[in-house]
Amino acid sequence: MADEPTSRRAFLRQTAAAGAGLVATAAALRAEGADPLIAQVQDYASAFGAPVDATPYGLPIRHEAHVVRRNVEWLTESPVSSINFTPIHALEGTITPQGCAFERHHSGAIELNKQDYRLMINGLVDRPLVFTFADLMRFPRRVLTSFCECAANGGMEWNGAQLEGAQFTHGMIHNMEYTGIPLRVLLEEAGVQPAGKWIYVEGHDASSNGRSIPLDKAMDDVLVAFFANGEALRMEHGYPVRLVVPGWEGNMWVKWVRRIGIYANAVESREETSKYTDLMPDGRARKWTWTMDAKSVVTSPSPQAPIQHGPGPMVITGLAWSGNGKIARVDVSTDGGVTWTPARLSGDVKPKALTRFHLDYIWDGSEMLLQARATDETGYVQPTKAALRAIRGVNSVYHNNGIQTWWVKVDGEVENVEIA
Numbered sequence: 001m002a003d004e005p006t007s008r009r010a011f012l013r014q015t016a017a018a019g020a021g022l023v024a025t026a027a028a029l030r031a032e033g034a035d036p037l038i039a040q041v042q043d044y045a046s047a048f049g050a051p052v053d054a055t056p057y058g059l060p061i062r063h064e065a066h067v068v069r070r071n072v073e074w075l076t077e078s079p080v081s082s083i084n085f086t087p088i089h090a091l092e093g094t095i096t097p098q099g100c101a102f103e104r105h106h107s108g109a110i111e112l113n114k115q116d117y118r119l120m121i122n123g124l125v126d127r128p129l130v131f132t133f134a135d136l137m138r139f140p141r142r143v144l145t146s147f148c149e150c151a152a153n154g155g156m157e158w159n160g161a162q163l164e165g166a167q168f169t170h171g172m173i174h175n176m177e178y179t180g181i182p183l184r185v186l187l188e189e190a191g192v193q194p195a196g197k198w199i200y201v202e203g204h205d206a207s208s209n210g211r212s213i214p215l216d217k218a219m220d221d222v223l224v225a226f227f228a229n230g231e232a233l234r235m236e237h238g239y240p241v242r243l244v245v246p247g248w249e250g251n252m253w254v255k256w257v258r259r260i261g262i263y264a265n266a267v268e269s270r271e272e273t274s275k276y277t278d279l280m281p282d283g284r285a286r287k288w289t290w291t292m293d294a295k296s297v298v299t300s301p302s303p304q305a306p307i308q309h310g311p312g313p314m315v316i317t318g319l320a321w322s323g324n325g326k327i328a329r330v331d332v333s334t335d336g337g338v339t340w341t342p343a344r345l346s347g348d349v350k351p352k353a354l355t356r357f358h359l360d361y362i363w364d365g366s367e368m369l370l371q372a373r374a375t376d377e378t379g380y381v382q383p384t385k386a387a388l389r390a391i392r393g394v395n396s397v398y399h400n401n402g403i404q405t406w407w408v409k410v411d412g413e414v415e416n417v418e419i420a
């Protein structure tokens, strides 16, 4: 099994060989003095706990109150046209809870209800259609897990290390299990005419966030989604209906979908001309850079998740993803990319979805320049930032998938750095 961890015995043998103490050392010492937290009956064990229905819709326990979305105030002029970041440094596994999944709005999140919701399909179709939410619930559905990454994820790092935390350098991403209707089903219902080669998708919000998508992609794996992680979409993620465009940049994942027009050509809207294009060193811009290339990041340890236990056994973990399919491998370096060790890919590896990696490691207490490097099933290897800049220059904002370096110091504190 790909994700079978090193056996406990082998791990302990390794630990002993490395001359490091066992994880249990400190706890064992406390136990000699009969740690009251385990040796004595606690108050909570001598009384009733909270009844059922104390919280009809549960929230995380208050001790996890630090695991929240955060924004970077200087980044945007106003919080209604802004972005916040998923606390990836504090999450595990691969599914992002909706409540802490990053939000990106161009004109604020709008509150729609299912009764008044309408979706129009028009343009080069045999039958222009308007669907109610109830109509949509009668079409065949499917379920798929996909990451949604804003193309600007890492954008602030183009000119060098800037933000202290994986949440801020890599947190414009979430990964959810969606239920929705394949867009192909709705387009076939409307009957796309032979001249129709593009769709243009708009939201109900004031910005509309209109984006053109080639018909091939629209007919392939795009979903008109209404559930995420088993429940209705949250308002901030497009309730009641959003587009899911697996592997492609977040801007194309139109929320609060209002209209899908079919056209012979791309519309060339604001969001695909002055924005979401990449300015190259020669002054020209790359456009139609839809796919999110393979990328990874160590989420712990990281600046917001320092090592607090000193030398010895530890878990290095992070996330990897590719808009071109499945992650094939993730390598971890502790010496700034001189030597690499393959990490374990944990759980099911799904295409165009976040993949969790783990590396069980014995830290000798010395400094580390910690990096992760993803390779996807097409053989594409995540580039260094130097390799990326050699081609793309430093004018870009979007599509920064360069290798991240965390400087882990002897006291376990971690800093965002770049190395030559």
Ligand SMILES: Nc1nc2c(c(=O)[nH]1)N[C@H]1C(S)=C(S)[C@@H](COP(=O)(O)O)O[C@H]1N2
Pocket (backbone or CB within 6 Å): 101, 102, 103, 104, 105, 106, 107, 148, 149, 150, 151, 174, 202, 203, 204, 205, 207, 208, 209, 236, 237, 238, 249, 250, 251, 252, 253, 254, 255, 256
């Ligand atoms: N209608 C509408 N759709 C939208 C946006 C928007 O402002 N309005 N923002 C886009 C951008 S830039 C991104 S990155 C994703 C973010 O999705 P999320 O807010 O669910 O994280 O939604 C996209 N869809």
Ligand SMILES: [Mo]
Pocket (backbone or CB within 6 Å): 104, 149, 150, 151, 152, 250, 251
């Ligand atoms: Mo975005």
